[in-house]
Amino acid sequence: TRDLSEQIKEVTKESHVRAENTELMLSFQRGQVTLPQYKLLLCSLYEIYQVLEEEMDRNSNHPAVAPIYFPAELARIKSIEKDLEYFYGPDWREKIVVPAATQRYSHRLRQIGKENPEFLVAHAYTRYLGDLSGGQVLGRIAQKSMGLKSGEGLSFFAFPGVSSPNLFKQLYRSRMNSVELTAEERNGVLEEAVRAFEFNIQVFDGLQKMLSVAGNRQRQSSTDSNAVHGKTLQIPGTF
Numbered sequence: 001t002r003d004l005s006e007q008i009k010e011v012t013k014e015s016h017v018r019a020e021n022t023e024l025m026l027s028f029q030r031g032q033v034t035l036p037q038y039k040l041l042l043c044s045l046y047e048i049y050q051v052l053e054e055e056m057d058r059n060s061n062h063p064a065v066a067p068i069y070f071p072a073e074l075a076r077i078k079s080i081e082k083d084l085e086y087f088y089g090p091d092w093r094e095k096i097v098v099p100a101a102t103q104r105y106s107h108r109l110r111q112i113g114k115e116n117p118e119f120l121v122a123h124a125y126t127r128y129l130g131d132l133s134g135g136q137v138l139g140r141i142a143q144k145s146m147g148l149k150s151g152e153g154l155s156f157f158a159f160p161g162v163s164s165p166n167l168f169k170q171l172y173r174s175r176m177n178s179v180e181l182t183a184e185e186r187n188g189v190l191e192e193a194v195r196a197f198e199f200n201i202q203v204f205d206g207l208q209k210m211l212s213v214a215g216n217r218q219r220q221s222s223t224d225s226n227a228v229h230g231k232t233l234q235i236p237g238t239f
């Protein structure tokens with residue numbers, strides 16, 4: 001059988017193209033990412049990484065998780081918290097807003113952490129290898145687009161524990177390939193990776209919808225203060 005790292009890349013290839021072509025990712029690539037977009041993205045990343053990393057920690061001795069468990073090199077939650085505090089101030093925790101898609105994503109992470117820890121490899125791959133690939137370019141673009149200085153508010157993109165992202169990716173792939181999976185488990189992991197990309201795409205689309213609704217409300221100078229308030233913004237009929 002072929003290597004998991006090759007198979008997972010192949011089955012998610014089309015999803016990667018779709019992820020790159022979401023409105024949010026296109027804004028990044030065009031150097032047009034705005035502060036409201038980035039702040040809202042950080043909120044969702046906070047919820048996603050909080051659950052992903054909690055479940056990775058809890059399952060760190062699971063045979064399918066242990067080989068790809070690199071908290072010192074990869075863990076993002078502290079960096080995201082730092083960025084959120086930079087943008088939202090000390091009471092950032094009360095200002096977190098996420099689309100329903102983000103909650104669906106984190107619920108799924110929680111569920112597989114409990115029921116199918118071997119699927120965590122699919123989610124860890126999708127986020128961390130993405131962050132170590134295109135994410136590196138996106139960080140520099142984001143800094144320029146928003147006129148931020150010296151990496152302020154951009155800790156998310158920085159991996160001080162990884163000196164060579166390319167070498168680390170090679171190591172990560174070899175560790176993925178060392179995980180022993182039955183044929184059924186392997187198919188489950190591949191399916192879950194496609195799902196992981198789909199969750200990300202839905203989060204990005206959900207963010208853009210929140211931004212366009214908030215923008216429309218502001219333009220109408222509505223007195224409605226519900227737009228960006230509370231934990232989830234529910235837009236009837238869209239999520």
Ligand code: HEM
Pocket residue numbers: 005008009016019020025026028029125126127129130131133134135138197200
């Ligand atoms: C790999 C670009 C968005 C997940 C890569 C690579 C590039 C890239 C250049 C390296 C390809 C290679 O080594 O062959 C981009 C750009 C994006 C983007 C420009 C958007 C602006 C995303 C998103 C995700 C993602 C949203 C998932 C949430 C991945 C993964 C890999 C990867 C998992 C590793 C593939 C592998 O080697 O197996 N990306 N990406 N990317 N990207 Fe992205």
